[in-house]
Amino acid sequence: MSSMSVLVVDDELDIRELISEILSEEGYDVTVASSASEANRKRSKKEFDLILLDIWMPETDGISLLKQWSEEENLNSEVVMMSGHGTVDTAIESTHLGASNFVEKPLSIAKLLRTVEGALTERKKKTNPKRSIDNASFVSIGHSDLLKDFRKELSRVAKVDSSILIIGEDGTGREAYANYVHNISDRSMNNCITLDSSSLSEEVLKDEILGSGKSEKITLGIIDKLQNGTLILKNLAEFNLNAQLIINNILETNIFNINGGKEKIQCNFRTIAIVNENYLNQVREGRLKRELISNLNIQTIKVPPLREHAEDIPDFIKFYTDQLSEAQELTYRRFTVAAQNRLRNFPWPGNHIELKNIIERLLVKGITDDVTLDETEEELKKEIDKDPVESLIKQDLLSLPLKEAREQFEKAYLQQQLILCDGKVGKLAKRVGVERTHLYRKLKSLQIDIKTKDNP
Numbered sequence: 001m002s003s004m005s006v007l008v009v010d011d012e013l014d015i016r017e018l019i020s021e022i023l024s025e026e027g028y029d030v031t032v033a034s035s036a037s038e039a040n041r042k043r044s045k046k047e048f049d050l051i052l053l054d055i056w057m058p059e060t061d062g063i064s065l066l067k068q069w070s071e072e073e074n075l076n077s078e079v080v081m082m083s084g085h086g087t088v089d090t091a092i093e094s095t096h097l098g099a100s101n102f103v104e105k106p107l108s109i110a111k112l113l114r115t116v117e118g119a120l121t122e123r124k125k126k127t128n129p130k131r132s133i134d135n136a137s138f139v140s141i142g143h144s145d146l147l148k149d150f151r152k153e154l155s156r157v158a159k160v161d162s163s164i165l166i167i168g169e170d171g172t173g174r175e176a177y178a179n180y181v182h183n184i185s186d187r188s189m190n191n192c193i194t195l196d197s198s199s200l201s202e203e204v205l206k207d208e209i210l211g212s213g214k215s216e217k218i219t220l221g222i223i224d225k226l227q228n229g230t231l232i233l234k235n236l237a238e239f240n241l242n243a244q245l246i247i248n249n250i251l252e253t254n255i256f257n258i259n260g261g262k263e264k265i266q267c268n269f270r271t272i273a274i275v276n277e278n279y280l281n282q283v284r285e286g287r288l289k290r291e292l293i294s295n296l297n298i299q300t301i302k303v304p305p306l307r308e309h310a311e312d313i314p315d316f317i318k319f320y321t322d323q324l325s326e327a328q329e330l331t332y333r334r335f336t337v338a339a340q341n342r343l344r345n346f347p348w349p350g351n352h353i354e355l356k357n358i359i360e361r362l363l364v365k366g367i368t369d370d371v372t373l374d375e376t377e378e379e380l381k382k383e384i385d386k387d388p389v390e391s392l393i394k395q396d397l398l399s400l401p402l403k404e405a406r407e408q409f410e411k412a413y414l415q416q417q418l419i420l421c422d423g424k425v426g427k428l429a430k431r432v433g434v435e436r437t438h439l440y441r442k443l444k445s446l447q448i449d450i451k452t453k454d455n456p
Helices: 013-023 036-045 060-072 085-097 109-127 145-159 175-182 202-210 240-253 277-284 290-296 306-327 337-344 351-365 372-387 402-420 425-432 438-447
Strands: 005-009 028-035 049-052 078-083 101-104 162-169 191-195 230-232 255-256 264-266 270-275 297-301
Touching: 005 013, 005 036, 005 202, 013 028, 013 109, 028 036, 036 060, 049 109, 060 078, 078 109, 085 101, 101 109, 145 175, 145 297, 145 306, 162 175, 162 255, 175 191, 175 230, 175 270, 202 240, 202 264, 240 255, 277 290, 306 337, 306 351, 337 372, 351 372, 372 425, 402 425, 402 438, 425 438
Parallel strands: 005 028, 005 049, 049 078, 078 101, 162 270, 162 297, 191 230, 230 270
Antiparallel strands: 255 264
């Protein structure tokens, strides 16, 4: 809900009441005035974010009033003129006096809401100068050549105003990078909205995207709020196929209809979609529409996993330590060189999310001023013990003696291969190139459970 303030100036009581009711229901703080003199009194007591100003009023017309405010140089509000069909040209002329837009009478509720939203977006631009990127932000952390080149790539794609597909593992900061691209683009002064279907039921997702005009009350959807902004689609494969179709149609036509409405509305926004590295498999499985991916991957960004730039981990340790200590008022602790080195050599299957969680747990302990190697080992062991049979990339083999590392590798490798062979040892023997009798002995020595009845 917005708390921005709106002054409605119109001599017609029914118009004032209608607009006041509509905007109040949308969460705006609405004040009304029936004449120019009353409008001046209201403005002397309060500064408004937006003024809806009627042109024809008996005492002083809206154009003259707007001119007065402009000449007095005290017009700090956005102004939208309201006019009948015969005064549209006059309303357009009012833009030279400082009006940002106009709406025609009789009023269309949908058009009124869009115009108000657009005017207030302009207000935000003027009152909030373009956000600079904080040098201490997540995106700026890391000194490796890999991340330096990656940041250059982000800057390059931000300058080209087309759809982007961000590909990467969970926990790599894909959403943060998507927001970064918006913040350094020409669209940065406009809305950036993240849509995550996992938090929405299929029934409400369509209304959330398109808005709703099924009842007398018009509810704006995300697309209506995105003029010249950026839409981030998080976890794209989790969107139902109907939602994917809606988004794809909008991308292809730049036109949409409010759900339940008839008016075709032009839209202009950039889309950044986030997918996992296996998104092509999801296309083949039918979970992702191929035509949607084609419209989204005009530009692609592949986010590197944390293990590929391990030299940056000490930088991220400091970043997360400072962030958590300040945000959650945790006791600041210094990570010893041995502890940092151990964290550098962990494969981080959960990437930044996992690293941040472990740092938080170590800070919460707060036993001593320094985080020791033993404490770090204890926390990492908990991560490994959660699921010791996960994919090979999640095995922390570098910390083990050669014999034990080899055994863990063989066990994880054969367990994964056995799954791919439907639990059949004969099929597994052919797949891995090992004689069947020898393979049985190896499976037994590694304590890999097999169901012999399924293995003829």
